[in-house]
Amino acid sequence: MHFMQSLQQAWTRNDSLVCVGLDPEPAKFPAHLRDAPDAVFDFCRAIVDATADLVCAFKPQIAHFAALRAEDTLERLIAHIHAKHPGVPVILDAKRGDIGSTAQHYASEAFERYQADAVTLNPYLGRDSIQPFLDRADKGVILLCRTSNPGGADFQALDCSGQPLYLRVAETIARDWNAHGNCALVTGATWPEELGKVRAVVGDMPLLVPGIGAQGGDVEAVLRHGRTAAGTGLLISSSRAILYAGHGEDFAAAARAAASGLRDTINRCRRG
Numbered sequence: 657m658h659f660m661q662s663l664q665q666a667w668t669r670n671d672s673l674v675c676v677g678l679d680p681e682p683a684k685f686p687a688h689l690r691d692a693p694d695a696v697f698d699f700c701r702a703i704v705d706a707t708a709d710l711v712c713a714f715k716p717q718i719a720h721f722a723a724l725r726a727e728d729t730l731e732r733l734i735a736h737i738h739a740k741h742p743g744v745p746v747i748l749d750a751k752r753g754d755i756g757s758t759a760q761h762y763a764s765e766a767f768e769r770y771q772a773d774a775v776t777l778n779p780y781l782g783r784d785s786i787q788p789f790l791d792r793a794d795k796g797v798i799l800l801c802r803t804s805n806p807g808g809a810d811f812q813a814l815d816c817s818g819q820p821l822y823l824r825v826a827e828t829i830a831r832d833w834n835a836h837g838n839c840a841l842v843t844g845a846t847w848p849e850e851l852g853k854v855r856a857v858v859g860d861m862p863l864l865v866p867g868i869g870a871q872g873g874d875v876e877a878v879l880r881h882g883r884t885a886a887g888t889g890l891l892i893s894s895s896r897a898i899l900y901a902g903h904g905e906d907f908a909a910a911a912r913a914a915a916s917g918l919r920d921t922i923n924r925c926r927r928g
């Protein structure tokens with residue numbers, strides 16, 4: 657199924673705009689898992705199985721696996737999600753971006769090797785660097801626009817003929833790159849007013865919104881500025897605040913409670 661269709665269905669089926677980020681950090685694992693032979697897989701699988709009915713997507717962050725030499729674990733984890741929780745889309749957070757000939761290989765890394773449904777990309781190299789991804793109409797192409805980090809404004813807010821660069825990026829992608837309807841943008845929860853400006857230029861295009869929880873973004877402000885008329889259009893992503901909500905053998909139950917609490921808070925705000 658196309659990424660955009662499965663996202664729409666997951667929003668409705670699970671009544672959720674929550675995306676759980678899978679960012680394994682073994683030093684933060686509960687003690688009983690820390691020295692287990694397959695700890696990264698066991699940890700992530702437990703989180704996935706405990707939260708799959710509460711989310712609209714999972715977003716594994718590739719560096720968290722690659723730094724641990726655990727790319728094979730990432731492959732197995734995504735295969736597990738597809739097998740056990742069909743219909744929950746997987747976004748590979750890789751933030752790739754390179755010249756077209758190399759981008760082909762990044763596209764096959766994301767979609768053939770890892771079997772991701774969508775991938776995060778950096779648009780800085782321009783249209784041809786993204787074309788191999790745009791051509792995959794069935795896959796989600798999620799482009800950095802206004803990132804959540806403190807230095808995000810260094811370049812993204814620069815004046816570009818009277819408008820900030822991030823808005824030019826949003827406008828160009830919505831107008832010229834989205835022929836297959838498979839584009840989405842990353843807009844951090846830490847800049848809700850800018851997120852609202854992006855929403856105003858991209859219509860109902862989905863926005864991936866990291867930056868709540870550990871980075872301090874405000875859920876209510878995100879909903880106020882970012883939801884569509886239908887009350888959706890957002891994938892509100894949280895990693896550490898869910899993954900490490902508990903520290904004991906009941907860590908997966910604690911993660912479930914955190915994801916459920918976030919879903920409820922979001923739903924109150926979007927319907928309020």
Ligand SMILES: O=C(O)c1cc(=O)[nH]c(=O)n1[C@@H]1O[C@H](COP(=O)(O)O)[C@@H](O)[C@H]1O
Nearest residue numbers: 717749776803804844866870871894895896
């Ligand atoms: O593309 C992303 O997912 C992303 C974009 C952005 O602007 N800010 C951002 O924090 N992220 C990712 O979202 C996750 C945020 O993690 P938490 O702050 O623990 O919820 C990390 O995996 C980041 O790499």
